[in-house]
Amino acid sequence: xxxxxxxxxxxxxxxxxxxxxxxxxxxxxxxxxxxxxxxxxxxxxxxxxxxxxxxxxxxxxxxxxxxxxxxxxxxxxxxxxxxxxxxxxxxxxxxxxxxxxxxxxxxxxxxxxxxxxxxxxxxxxxxxxxxxxxxxxxxxxxxxxxxxxxxxxxxxxxxxxxxxxxxxxxxxxxxxxxxxxxxxxxxxxxxxxxxxxxxxxxxxxxxxxxxxxxxxxxxxxxxxxxxxxxxxxxxxxxxxxxxxxxxxxxxxxxxxxxxxxxxxxxxxxxxxxxxxxxxxxxxxxxxxxxxxxxxxxxxxxxxxxxxxxxxxxxxxxxxxxxxxxxxxxxxxxxxxxxxxxxxxxxxxxxxxxxxxxxxxxxxxxxx
Amino acid sequence: xxxxxxxxxxxxxxxxxxxxxxxxxxxxxxxxxxxxxxxxxxxxxxxxxxxxxxxxxxxxxxxxxxxxxxxxxxxxxxxxxxxxxxxxxxxxxxxxxxxxxxxxxxxxxxxxxxxxxxxxxxxxxxxxxxxxxxxxxxxxxxxxxxxxxxxxxxxxxxxxxxxxxxxxxxxxxxxxxxxxxxxxxxxxxxxxxxxxxxxxxxxxxxxxxxxxxxxxxxxxxxxxxxxxxxxxxxxxxxxxxxxxxxxxxxxxxxxxxxxxxxxxxxxxxxxxxxxxxxxxxxxxxxxxxxxxxxxxxxxxxxxxxxxxxxxxxxxxxxxxxxxxxxxxxxxxxxxxxxxxxxxxxxxxxxxxxxxxxxxxxxxxxxxxxxxxxxxxxxxxxxxxxxxxxxxxxxxxxxxxxxxxxxxxxxxxxxxxxxxxxxxxxxxxxxxxxxxxxxxxxxxxxxxxxxxxxxxxxxxxxxxxxxxxxxxxxxxxxxxxxxxxxxxxxxxxxxxxxxxxxxxxxxxxxxxxxxxxxxxxxxxxxxxxxxxxxxxxxxxxxxxxxxxxxxxxxxxx
Numbered sequence: 018x019x020x021x022x023x024x025x026x027x028x029x030x031x032x033x034x035x036x037x038x039x040x041x042x043x044x045x046x047x048x049x050x051x052x053x054x055x056x057x058x059x060x061x062x063x064x065x066x067x068x069x070x071x072x073x074x075x076x077x078x079x080x081x082x083x084x085x086x087x088x089x090x091x092x093x094x095x096x097x098x099x100x101x102x103x104x105x106x107x108x109x110x111x112x113x114x115x116x117x118x119x120x121x122x123x124x125x126x127x128x129x130x131x132x133x134x135x136x137x138x139x140x141x142x143x144x145x146x147x148x149x150x151x152x153x154x155x156x157x158x159x160x161x162x163x164x165x166x167x168x169x170x171x172x173x174x175x176x177x178x179x180x181x182x183x184x185x186x187x188x189x190x191x192x193x194x195x196x197x198x199x200x201x202x203x204x205x206x207x208x209x210x211x212x213x214x215x216x217x218x219x220x221x222x223x224x225x226x227x228x229x230x231x232x233x234x235x236x237x238x239x240x241x242x243x244x245x246x247x248x249x250x251x252x253x254x255x256x257x258x259x260x261x262x263x264x265x266x267x268x269x270x271x272x273x274x275x276x277x278x279x280x281x282x283x284x285x286x287x288x289x290x291x292x293x294x295x296x297x298x299x300x301x302x303x304x305x306x307x308x309x310x311x312x313x314x315x316x317x318x319x320x321x322x323x324x325x326x327x328x329x330x331x332x333x334x335x336x337x338x339x340x341x342x343x344x345x346x347x348x349x350x351x352x353x354x355x356x357x358x359x360x361x362x363x364x365x366x367x368x369x370x371x372x373x374x375x376x377x378x379x380x381x382x383x384x
Numbered sequence: 385x386x387x388x389x390x391x392x393x394x395x396x397x398x399x400x401x402x403x404x405x406x407x408x409x410x411x412x413x414x415x416x417x418x419x420x421x422x423x424x425x426x427x428x429x430x431x432x433x434x435x436x437x438x439x440x441x442x443x444x445x446x447x448x449x450x451x452x453x454x455x456x457x458x459x460x461x462x463x464x465x466x467x468x469x470x471x472x473x474x475x476x477x478x479x480x481x482x483x484x485x486x487x488x489x490x491x492x493x494x495x496x497x498x499x500x501x502x503x504x505x506x507x508x509x510x511x512x513x514x515x516x517x518x519x520x521x522x523x524x525x526x527x528x529x530x531x532x533x534x535x536x537x538x539x540x541x542x543x544x545x546x547x548x549x550x551x552x553x554x555x556x557x558x559x560x561x562x563x564x565x566x567x568x569x570x571x572x573x574x575x576x577x578x579x580x581x582x583x584x585x586x587x588x589x590x591x592x593x594x595x596x597x598x599x600x601x602x603x604x605x606x607x608x609x610x611x612x613x614x615x616x617x618x619x620x621x622x623x624x625x626x627x628x629x630x631x632x633x634x635x636x637x638x639x640x641x642x643x644x645x646x647x648x649x650x651x652x653x654x655x656x657x658x659x660x661x662x663x664x665x666x667x668x669x670x671x672x673x674x675x676x677x678x679x680x681x682x683x684x685x686x687x688x689x690x691x692x693x694x695x696x697x698x699x700x701x702x703x704x705x706x707x708x709x710x711x712x713x714x715x716x717x718x719x720x721x722x723x724x725x726x727x728x729x730x731x732x733x734x735x736x737x738x739x740x741x742x743x744x745x746x747x748x749x750x751x752x753x754x755x756x757x758x759x760x761x762x763x764x765x766x767x768x769x770x771x772x773x774x775x776x777x778x779x780x781x782x783x784x785x786x787x788x789x790x791x792x793x794x795x796x797x798x799x800x801x802x803x804x805x806x807x808x809x810x811x812x813x814x815x816x817x818x819x820x821x822x823x824x825x826x827x828x829x830x831x832x833x834x835x836x837x838x839x840x841x842x843x844x845x846x847x848x849x850x851x852x853x854x855x856x857x858x859x860x861x862x863x864x865x866x867x868x869x870x871x872x873x874x875x876x877x878x879x880x881x882x883x884x885x886x887x888x889x890x891x892x893x894x895x896x897x898x899x900x901x902x903x904x905x906x907x908x909x910x911x912x913x914x915x916x917x918x919x920x921x922x923x924x925x926x927x928x929x930x931x932x933x934x935x936x937x938x939x940x
Contacts, residue, residue, distance in 0.1 A: 071909065072732055094892055095734075096903060103628050103888070110420035111799035113808070129627065172714050205607070210623045239608045246607070249910040253712030255506045273724070274710040364626040373624075 044314065047142045055086070057303035063090040064304035067101045067116040069123065070291060070327070074269075077324035082311050089304050098123030098210055102130070109135065109298060117299035118308050120160070120291055122263075123210045125360040127292035131157045132361060136294040139306055143313040148340070150355040151290055151330050159290030159356040160312050161321060162328035162340055164264040164281050164347065165215060168248060170257045171278040182284040183223050186260060190232035197236045202247045202256040205240035206373060212242075215261045215287060217363045217372060218354055222285050230379035238380065252276045263289070265327045265338070281346050288343075288353040290330060388852070394763040395771055401820050402782050404801075405793030406641075409785065413634035420800065430635035434621075440636070443617035450531045450602070450613060451595025457535025459588045461690065462542025463580075467572040468683050469543070470550040471558060473673040475684060482928055486695045487537040488544070489877030489924045492600030493901050494917040495537055497910075498698025499524050500604060501705045506713040508704065509697060525608045534601055536694045538591050544874065545587040545832060548867065549580035552836050555672045568679045582835075586828055589647055590783075593824070596640055597786050599884050604905075614640055615786045615884075630792075637789045644784035699921065706914040725915035735912070738895035739919060741811050742880060745896060746927065749815040750876035754868060756819060757826035757875075762856050765834050766842060783824035787884035790821050795888045809893045814886050821885050826875055833867025834860065873928070880924045 043051045058064075068075065072095050079091045094116075096104070101121045108115035119135075121127050130136065136156040144152055151159030167186070169179055178196065180189040190197065204212020220226045239256055241247045244266050250256040252274050264279065271277040293312060295305035311317045315333055322329035322336040329339045336342055343351060354360070363369050408419070413431070417424040434440045468474045469481060487495065502509050503524050510520045523529050553576065561575045562568070577584065599615040606616060618636040621629050676683055705711065708720045729735045760779065764772035782790060794817040798808035807813055819826075837860055845855045861868075883898030890899040897920045904912045 072734055073728065092892055096890065099622050099628060100888070100890070100903075104891070106418070106628075107420060107796070107799055110418075111805075113799050113805060125626065205610075207624050208620050210626060213623075213626070240610065241607055243905070245905070245910050250608075252710045253501075253504075253506050254714065255504055255712065276710050276712065276715070366625050369626050370624075 044142075044310075047310075051142070054303050054306055058086065058301070058307045059088050061301035061304045062088065063092055064117050064301050064308045065092045065094075065115075066118045066120060066308065067094050067096065067105060068120040069095065069098045069101060070120060070325070071095050074325045074327065077320050078312065078317060081316070081320055082308065085311065085316070086307060089307065091308070098126060102126045105130065105135070105296075109296075112298075114300060115298070116296060117301045117305035118293060118295050120293040120312075122289065122291050123214070124159075124289060124292050124354060124356065125214050125364055126210060127157060127294065128153070128356070128358065128360045129364055131294055132358065135297055137297045137299060137302060137305070139295055139309065141306075141310050141313055143310055146315070146331055146333065147313060148330055148332075148353070150353050150357075153357045157292050157294045157356055158309065158313060159330055159353075160293045161265070161289075161291045162330045162338070162343070162353070163289050163291075164328070164343055164351070165287040165289060166262055166264040166267055167258070167260045167280040167282060168251055168262045168267045169259070169278045169280070170251050170254055170276055172276050173254050174257055174278070179278070179280060180258070180260075180282075181280060182282045183219070183229060184225060184284055185282075187225060187229050187232045189258070190229075190236050194236050197257060199237045199239065200255070200257040201233065201236045202239045202241055202250060202259040203233075203261050204244075204247075205242050206376060208240075208242040211289075212261065213363065213369070213373075214354075214360070215289070216376065218287050218352075219261070220372075222287065222352055227379055230376060231382060234380035234382050248274075248277060261287075268338075269326060281343075283350060285350045285352050286347050288351050290353065290356060291327070292356055390759075390853075391763045391767075391771075394759045395775060398760055398775065398823075399778060401816070402778055402823070404797055405790060405820070406781060406785065408793050408796050409634045409637050409789060412630055413638045415631050418628070418630045420796075430629075430631040433632055434635050434639070439612060439617055439620070443612035443614050444639075446527060446602075446611055447596055447598075447613045447615075449527065450534055450598060451592045453531035454535045454538050454595040454598075455588050455592045457532065458538040458542045458591045459584055461536075462539045462587065463546050463577045463584055464572060465539060465687065465690070466543045466547035466550055466580075467576050468676075468687065470547045471553075471555065471572075471576055471674050472568060472676045472680075472683070474676060474680060474687070480687065480691075482925075482932065483691055483695060484543060485540050485877065485928070486699070486921075488540045488874070489881045489928075490699070490921055491881040491883045491898055491901060491917070492537070492598070493604060493883050493898075493905065493913075494600075494702055494881075494920065495533075495698045496601045496604035497705075497905075497913060497917065498701040499533060500701070501711065502697050502701030507701065508711075511713060525605055525611075527611050530602055530605050530611060533605070534595065534598055536690065537601075538594060539690065539694070541591055541594070542584070542587040545583040545590075545828065546577070546580050548832060548870070549583040549836070550576060553579055555674065558674050559672070562674060568674060568676050568683070571674065583832060586832070589650065590825070590828065592647060593644060593780075593783055596644060596784070599786065599788060615788065618786060619788060633789055633792075637785055640786060641781070641784045644780075702914055702917050702921070705910075706918040709911075725911040726919075729912060729915045729919065734892075734895055735900065735916065737893075738897050738900045738916075739923070741814075741895055742897040742920065743923060745811060745815055745818065746876040746880045746924075749811075749818065750879050751872055752815070753819040753822070753826060753875050753879070754830070754872045757823070757830045757871070758861075758868060760823075760827060761830040761834050762860070765831075765856075765860065766839060779827040780824045782820050783822070785821075787821050787882070788887055791817050791885040792888040794820075794885075798889075809891055811894055811896075814889050814894050814896060817885050817889060818879050818882055821882070822875065822878055825878065826871065829871040829874060830864075830868065833864040833871070836867075837863050876927060877924055880920065880927075 043049060072093060075093060079093055082091060098121050101119060105115055105119060138155055140155040167180055178193055180186045206213040206216050244262045247259040247262060248270050251259050267277060267279045271279060293309060295309050299305045318329040318331045318334045321327050322334050322338045326338055332340055363372060412419050414426055415424045416427050416429045469477055501507055513520050558571050558575050561571045597615055598613060602611060602613045602616050606612060614636060618633050621632045706725055708717060709722050710720055764775045798804050798813050842855050842859055845859045883902055886896050886899030887902050890903060897916055901913055901916060
C-alpha cells in the first residue's frame with residue numbers, strides 16, 4: 018500500500034510517460050489501427066517467449082524491443098527445441114500459463130504445432146517485405162537466414178583435404194580415409210531433431226546422397242547430438258571435419274577460436290530459418306503481435322543480421338549475414354528450406370523410422 | 385494404524401509424493417500418446433515398440449554391465465578407503481576427507497566433460513601419454529572406460545556409508561587381530577569390514593541402483609562410439625520419433641523399475657539381520673587408530689592414485705577448459721587463456737539466478753529435506769509393523785526412476801493438479817522433485833544413524849515413563865544429531881550436483897546450475913558449461929569449507 022500514489026505523483030508519473038509513449042508510434046507502412054494493438058500491448062505489459070535461440074544472441078533484440086516499446090517487458094526463456102515443444106503442448110493441455118510466442122530452430126516441430134492449430138492467425142504487416150518461402154498461412158514466419166556449413170580444423174587440415182561441396186565430401190572421405198578415420202562428425206539423426214531435418218533435406222537436394230552416406234560409413238563417423246559438441250571436438254582435433262553445422266554457430270565460434278574453419282558447400286547450401294509464431298492461446302496476444310512484427314521488421318532484422326548474427330531474410334537489410342551478403346558466396350546454390358507443410362512428411366512415424374533405418378544401413382555398408 | 389496422527393500424516397504424505405508421479409509414469413506407459421492429448425488410447429504399443437528395438441536390448445545389457453562393474457569397483461575400494469580413513473593412522477587423514485567427497489558433489493556431466501578434455505583422444509593427459517608411450521593406452525569412450533570411471537566416481541558413496549558405521553565400532557577386536565599377527569589388510573578384510581556388512585550391502589545395492597540410472601557420464605562419454613545405457617536410450621527416445629514419445633519413455637522407466645524391485649527385496653532380506661550389527665551401546669569402547677606400520681605408504685599410494693584418477697584428472701580438465709577459448713593437439717595453452725567465459729556468465733541474468741537458486745536449494749532446501757527424511761525415519765523407527773515395512777519399500781521406489789523422467793512426472797503433477805499450479809514456476813517445484821528423487825539416499829543416511837542407537841537407551845526412557853514423542857525428542861534425536869548434520873551436508877552436496885531431475889522443470893525462476901548445464905550442453909555452449917561447472921565446484925567447496933570450519937564434521 019506504500020506505493021499507492023497520490024493525485025500529484027500520479028500526474029507526474031503520467032507526464033513522465035508522455036515522451037515514452039511518443040517513441041511507440043505506428044511504424045511506417047503499418048495500418049493506422051496498429052496504434053490500438055500497441056496500446057493494448059502496453060496494457061498487457063509483457064510478452065513471454067520460449068525460444069531455442071540462446072539469450073546471449075537474443076539480448077540485442079530484446080533490448081532494442083524494450084527501447085522501441087518501453088513498458089513491455091520480455092520474459093525470454095531459452096531451452097532446446099524438444100523442451101520448447103514439450104512445454105508448450107503440456108501447458109496448453111493443462112490450460113496453464115504458457116508462451117505467447119514460440120521461436121524454434123526445429124522447423125518441423127514448429128510447423129506441426131501450427132498445423133495442429135496452436136498458432137494465432139496473424140498476417141503481419143511485414144509480409145510484403147518477406148520472401149515467399151518464409152511465410153506459411155499467415156501464421157508461421159521464418160525469421161533468420163542460416164546457411165548450413167561444413168566445419169573443419171584449420172590447424173590439422175589443409176589444401177585438398179578440405180571439402181568444398183557435398184560432392185567433394187565423397188571425394189575427401191574416399192581419398193583421405195586414413196587420416197579421417199573416426200574423425201568425421203555430424204548429427205546423430207536419432208537424437209537430434211534438427212540433424213534429422215537437415216539430412217532429409219539433403220536427401221532431397223543431393224542426387225548422390227546415398228553415395229555420401231556410404232562414403233561416410235567408410236570413415237567411421239562420430240555422431241553427436243549438438244553442434245556445440247561437434248565444434249568442441251573439431252576445435253580440439255579429436256575430430257577433424259563436420260558437416261550440417263549452422264553457419265551462424267560456427268561463425269560465432271570461429272571469431273574466438275582460430276582452429277575453426279568454415280566452408281559453405283559450392284554445389285548447394287541448405288538454408289534454415291528459425292520459425293516463429295504467436296500462440297492462439299497467448300495471454301498477451303497484442304504484445305505477441307508486436308514482438309513478431311518487430312523481429313520481422315527492417316529494424317529487427319538489421320539486429321538479427323548484425324548483432325545477433327543469425328542472418329536476415331530481408332533483401333533491404335545491409336550486412337554480411339543477409340541474403341545479399343551470402344549471395345556473393347552461394348550464388349544460385351542457396352536452398353532455403355521452405356516454411357510449410359512439406360516439413361511434416363518426415364514427422365510421420367513410419368516414414369521417419371524407415372529413413373533412419375535406410376541411413377544406418379547405408380553407413381554400415383549393408384545397403 | 386497403530387501410532388499417532390503425525391505418524392499417519394508423514395507416511396501418507398510420503399506415499400502421495402512417491403506414488404502420484406510414479407502412478408503417472410505407469411499410466412503413461414500403458415497409453416499410445418501423451419496422456420493429456422485427446423487421441424490417446426490404452427494399449428501395450430509402447431512396450432511392443434521398445435522390445436522390438438535392438439537398441440533397447442543393447443542399452444539394457446550395457447546398463448547391467450556398468451551397474452555391476454560399478455558395484456564391483458566401488459564397494460571394495462570404498463570399504464578399504466573407509467577403513468584406512470577411520471580406523472588407521474594413515475598420514476594426512478584430516479585434509480584428505482573433503483577431497484574424497486569431491487566426486488559426490490560434482491555433477492557427472494561435469495566429470496564426463498572433464499574426462500573428455502583431459503583424457504579424451506586429444507586430452508591434455510592423453511597428449512602427454514602419447515609423447516611418453518607413443519600411444520594413448522586408454523579409451524574413455526569405450527564401455528570399459530565408462531564402467532571404470534563410473535565405478536571410481538562412486539567410491540565415495542560407499543565410503544560415506546561404511547565410514548559412518550566404522551566410526552562407531554570399538555577398536556578392541558581389531559587390536560586383538562593385529563596383535564595376533566594379521567596385516568592391516570587382513571584386519572580390514574576379516575574383522576572391520578565384516579562388522580559393517582549392512583552398510584556395505586546397502587551401499588552396494590545403492591551403487592547398483594545409481595548404475596542403472598546413470599545418465600550424465602554415458603551421455604557425454606558414450607556419444608562418440610554410440611554406447612547407450614537405459615537412461616540415455618530413454619533420452620534418445622525423446623527425438624527418435626520426431627515428436628516427444630512420452631509413452632515410450634515411460635515404458636523404459638517401467639522396465640528400469642522392474643529390474644530394481646527385486647533388488648529392493650534383496651535389501652529387505654539383508655535388513656532382517658540388521659539387529660546383529662548394533663554397534664553403539666550404552667557403554668561404547670574407546671577407539672584407537674590402528675597402526676599401519678610399513679603398510680602406510682602402500683595405503684597412501686592407493687589413496688593418492690584414486691584421488692588422482694577421480695578428482696585431479698577431470699577437475700584439472702574442466703578448470704583449464706574454463707579459462708581457454710580453445711584447446712587440443714597443437715594448441716599452445718598460454719596463447720588462448722581468457723576470463724571471457726566468466727564475464728559472459730555473469731552478464732546473463734538467467735545464469736546468475738541459476739547460481740543463486742543452486743545455493744538456496746542446497747543450503748535451505750537441503751536442510752528442509754533432512755527434516756523431512758528424519759520425520760519419515762522416526763515414523764518407522766523401532767516400530768516393526770506393516771506400515772514400517774511399507775515405508776521401507778516406498779522410499780526406495782523413487783530412486784529407481786530415472787531423474788530425467790521423475791522430473792517430467794513432477795512437471796505433470798504441477799501442471800495438472802491445480803492446487804499446486806502456482807508453485808510450478810518457483811524453486812519449490814525443483815526442491816520437492818529433488819527431495820523425492822533422493823528420498824532413498826537421504827533415508828539411508830538418516831536411518832543408518834538411527835540403526836546405531838541401541839534400543840536399550842530408548843527402552844530405558846520409555847520405562848521411565850516418557851511418551852514416544854518425548855523419546856524421539858530427548859533421546860533419539862540428540863544421539864543422532866551429528867549424523868543429521870552430516871546428512872545435511874551430504875544432501876546439500878547432492879542437491880548442488882543434481883542435473884537430470886531439473887531438466888524438464890527448467891523455466892524462469894526454477895533455474896539451477898545442473899539443469900542449465902544439460903541445457904547449455906545441448907545448445908552447444910561448451911564455454912559456458914565449463915565456466916558454470918567450475919562455479920558449481922567452487923560453490924560447494926566453499927560451502928564444505930565453511931561447514932568444516934564451523935565444526936560440522938562427517939565424523940564425531
